[in-house]
Amino acid sequence: MFVKRMLGIVQGFLLTTAMGLYGGHLGGKTHPFSYDRLTNMLSRFLGNANHVTKGIAFAVLDLHFNNSGRKLTKQAFADPEEALEALCDQLAHEVHARATDGAAQ
Numbered sequence: 001m002f003v004k005r006m007l008g009i010v011q012g013f014l015l016t017t018a019m020g021l022y023g024g025h026l027g028g029k030t031h032p033f034s035y036d037r038l039t040n041m042l043s044r045f046l047g048n049a050n051h052v053t054k055g056i057a058f059a060v061l062d063l064h065f066n067n068s069g070r071k072l073t074k075q076a077f078a079d080p081e082e083a084l085e086a087l088c089d090q091l092a093h094e095v096h097a098r099a100t101d102g103a104a105q
Contacts, residue, residue: 003052003053006046006053007053007056009041010038010041010042010053010056010057013034013038013041014038014057014060014061014064016034016037017034017061017064020035021064021065021068021070021091022064026091026095028095033091033092033095035061035087035088035091035092036088036092038057038061038084039084039088042054042057042081042084048081050079054079054080054081054084055080057080057084058080058083061084062083062087065087070090070094072086072087072090073090074086
């Protein structure tokens with residue numbers, strides 16, 4: 001039951017993050033960034049446990065990440081959690097760089 005609930009919650013966060021990858025709006029004005037919401041929820045309920053939902057979250061998000069024209073800079077990971085964190089960190093750098101460029105113009 002817990003795994004099914006986690007997968008449902010992850011699916012919702014993945015949907016908002018994937019939509020943001022294609023549409024350019026990942027949140028951040030009134031709510032936390034969608035990728036932060038995903039990783040925070042996983043961390044809160046699963047901690048450091050190597051859980052199947054982390055692997056699924058990475059696989060789906062990586063698919064959309066690549067499909068939106070982005071490529072992960074790091075390619076080797078110890079576990080799904082590390083891979084998901086690397087992907088979300090890269091997104092955070094992208095969002096920060098875009099905000100910095102927008103403020104400079």
